[in-house]
């Protein structure tokens with residue numbers, strides 16, 4: 001049986017190896033990560049592009065990158081201006097767009113809602129700041145209020161299945177991977193991967209963007225025993241990561257995620273791969289099936 005988060009035993013050796021991994025897997029992998037679109041965006045559009053890129057970050061990496069590139073191509077060189085423009089123009093430029101089960105009407109509803117919010121408040125950052133309760137241990141309340149606000153702005157379109165998937169809500173129990181990813185990009189200090197764009201937010205309150213790769217590593221490192229990669233597991237893994245770095249628990253998230261994305265961990269014992277894996281000594285995956 002897999003160990004529970006209470007059994008996670010962080011030690012200086014693991015932290016040292018994760019630091020080494022972070023040094024090896026960082027900005028050099030941007031080309032295969034949706035955050036690259038935020039890095040490339042013009043200044044006023046950076047936050048918006050980050051939100052759109054994270055919202056479409058579901059499915060395989062190749063399809064994600066292609067869909068984000070297509071969406072931004074359709075929006076033109078200044079996505080910020082396009083999104084605060086007329087809803088009719090947004091619907092027109094999105095005609096025929098689809099990313100998996102999010103179709104043109106779902107994405108148009110998201111963009112129109114974001115445009116209304118930005119016209120009212122000036123930025124997504126202000127919306128999150130207004131929604132945040134600083135005494136909360138994390139940004140779940142802020143995320144819930146932000147999602148509620150987007151749904152209000154979207155009107156009846158917020159009932160669409162695709163819109164509800166694009167704008168996840170903590171009350172649905174999902175891991176909130178994409179909104180947590182967006183917050184990681186905006187809040188963590190700029191390190192060549194994350195943007196550090198929002199000041200006044202605390203990296204220690206972030207929740208890990210729990211994808212299939214990080215969930216696997218969370219299990220085999222003993223951070224969680226949950227089979228389902230849900231919000232409870234994301235919170236358990238985040239608590240375990242805080243034992244490694246209480247002020248910056250998501251410090252190793254990008255490196256662990258990309259270890260899986262690039263096949264440097266196959267999520268099963270492969271002697272040629274595991275023998276050079278920096279966290280092999282802590283991996284609890286049975287050596288023999």
Ligand code: SF4
Pocket residue numbers: 220264265266267268269270273274277278279280283284285
């Ligand atoms: S030891 Fe093997 S299975 Fe375990 S994390 Fe490393 S590469 Fe993955």
